Amino acid sequence: MSEAVIRPSAHATALLASLDPLLREWLPRQRWFAGKGRPISDLEAVSATELLPHGSPSGLLHLLLRVRQPLVPAQGSAFDGIAAERPADCYQLLLGVRRTLPPHLASALIGHATAGPLAGSTVYDALHDRHLTGLLLERLRIPGRHGVLRFERDMRAEIPSGLAPRLLTTEQSNSSLVYGDTFILKLFRRVVPGVNPDLELPLHLARHGCARVPAPAAWFLADLPAGATATDESCGLGVLQPYLAGAEDGWELALRMRDKGESFTGEARALGRATAEVHTALAAALPTVTLGRAQVELAADAMAERLTAAAQAVPALRPYAPGLLTAFEALADLGGEGQSWTAQRVHGDLHLGQCLRSPDGEWSLIDFEGEPARPLAERRLPQPPVRDVAGMLRSFDYAASHGTWAPEWADECRAAYCRGYADVSGRDPRMDPVLLRAHETDKAVYEVLYEARHRPDWLPVPLAAVRRLAQDGPADDAH
Incomplete structure (x- = not known):
């Protein structure tokens, strides 16, 4: 084992x-x-x-x-x-x-x-x-x-x-x-x-x-x-x-609606509400913790280490590494200034393929195993809920790249999802731009490494996000 x-x-x-x-x-x-x-x-x-x-x-x-x-x-x-x-x-x-x-x-x-x-x-x-x-x-x-x-x-x-x-x-x-x-x-x-x-x-x-x-x-x-x-x-x-008979996989639904020229923003907003409901229930069911200066700096350092390892393994990532590192440095700086965040149990590997829409239009979240390659103890650690949000935002980018690249479609879905999340939680994830950018950058770096190893044809998708995240400051990245 x-x-x-x-x-x-x-x-x-x-x-x-x-x-x-x-x-x-x-x-x-x-x-x-x-x-x-x-x-x-x-x-x-x-x-x-x-x-x-x-x-x-x-x-x-x-x-x-x-x-x-x-x-x-x-x-x-x-x-x-x-x-x-x-x-x-x-x-x-x-x-x-x-x-x-x-x-x-x-x-x-x-x-x-x-x-x-x-x-x-x-x-x-x-x-x-x-x-x-x-x-x-x-x-x-x-x-x-x-x-x-x-x-x-x-x-x-x-x-x-x-x-x-x-x-x-x-x-x-x-x-x-x-x-x-x-x-x-x-x-x-x-x-x-x-x-x-x-x-x-x-x-x-x-x-x-x-x-x-x-x-x-x-x-x-x-x-x-x-x-x-x-x-x-x-x-x-x-x-x-x-078994949710008749339910449609979120990834397949998003691609089908995109290919037919139909807006997915209504579904994205509903999915944001569903995510926030799950986060709210998890916070009530299990202990939460406060991430203070030490914890935030440790998290930022871990993200930076993953970036270094990924850049060593994937040469195409290296030109963007200095710009990406600024996302993690900004997070560490906020922690050093006394900014803190609440962490809780989260889904851990949230994307469109982990969501099902029933025939009556209700969304469900499935597959809470987290990223199987990570140690179990790490998967069970409390995390900022924005980690799941970042995973879903990255998933919209993947859907937008399927076939003809449609960045506007992704931007609309990302914004709608965040608004839906705020409908339930009372706080739009984009109100924490430094935290969101750091987690989305960390996810994009992970995707670059994964695609380079397993699906090289998909590598341009996370590299496009890497280029944006390396150049954009927190305010621009929030969409």
């Missing part, structure tokens, strides 16, 4: 003798596998729970698997040629086990085990098997333990049995199953000890009556034996929430 040491059980180790060669080939091909481009140096089974024994016609095996991979340094760097290992990741797998695989499951094949306790069996991705994913829903309907797994639910939520499951193909960092267009089960692929914010925050919001976020109906965790993790905390594994 990336954040704690986990020791495997003897049962899990024995099963891995069957699975190791199959998973080494299969894992790198999965969309949610974070270590693409690096060889796997070691696999270690942390836990193995047979939800359905593999002696049955079709077995269901739940596996927590630690994956170690070497670092691959940039060619010509000081570490080029030196074997170094990055912190291990722990993945959640649900594996089906059969003697032979029926034709309709052929695409789910992982491989044929030739050694160990599963020798002679066919192993496949259980999420493609409706019988096995139906069994998983039944476990969620009935609270209790199964090996190291602990299943819990909100007893006020009605979860019918027999809902037909289907696997969604749009997830990347996780996997999701829809049951009868009534519930959606999100399975966390990379897991760490501690409460996953995608369960924690929706639970708190539901208890405080915030209807903008689907309330968890059931969830499950892994309680590993004492000493198995460095923190002895449970690992969050999945959450079942109402």
Whole structure:
């Protein structure tokens, strides 16, 4: 695991003798596998729970698997040629086990085990098997333990049995199953000890009556034996929430309306109101803190360090680094002058794709996991709400760049979103221009690094924002 040491059980180790060669080939091909481009140096089974024994016609095996991979340094760097290992990741797998695989499951094949306790069996991705994913829903309907797994639910939520499951193909960092267009089960692929914010925050919001976020109906965790993790905390594994049938993804809706020449400002303003409602509920549900001089300066220094690292990795960013740095220096200066801000729990990775509009026009916010690449402890820290606002403003820029660049469209949406936020919060985010500029700059720097590594064709989008943010002072940047 990336954040704690986990020791495997003897049962899990024995099963891995069957699975190791199959998973080494299969894992790198999965969309949610974070270590693409690096060889796997070691696999270690942390836990193995047979939800359905593999002696049955079709077995269901739940596996927590630690994956170690070497670092691959940039060619010509000081570490080029030196074997170094990055912190291990722990993945959640649900594996089906059969003697032979029926034709309709052929695409789910992982491989044929030739050694160990599963020798002679066919192993496949259980999420493609409706019988096995139906069994998983039944476990969620009935609270209790199964090996190291602990299943819990909100007893006020009605979860019918027999809902037909289907696997969604749009997830990347996780996997999701829809049951009868009534519930959606999100399975966390990379897991760490501690409460996953995608369960924690929706639970708190539901208890405080915030209807903008689907309330968890059931969830499950892994309680590993004492000493198995460095923190002895449970690992969050999945959450079942109402499925918003007919709802439209905010990103797709924005692109469709833009392409048809329709204004999105009304939706942007409504989305701003929804964001502020969620922030207000989170501030009421969980503690808030005041960011004084020391905290503000630390935050500004961290932003500056991320800028330095990104500029080293992406040469196209370097000409703008001095101008971008002024955004963080201005923030530190305000902190030094005694300016303080309130910080609270926030969404952490808010953009149009994390928002759904129902057929009746209401907006909901989803996916509170935060940026999965960041440590869990960091994702759970209180942050100024403007961090989420900055993420949404950047998302409008991305939508405006799709096809023909339309900066006026983005400006109108950004302004409408901020007005909607002020409708509920009583304060327009643009009234804190230094704070907003710093957070939007930090987000744009992150985007430059991400696009350079994963989607080079998209790199011009954040670079356009970088040029603006490097030149504009706070007053101009507020739009």
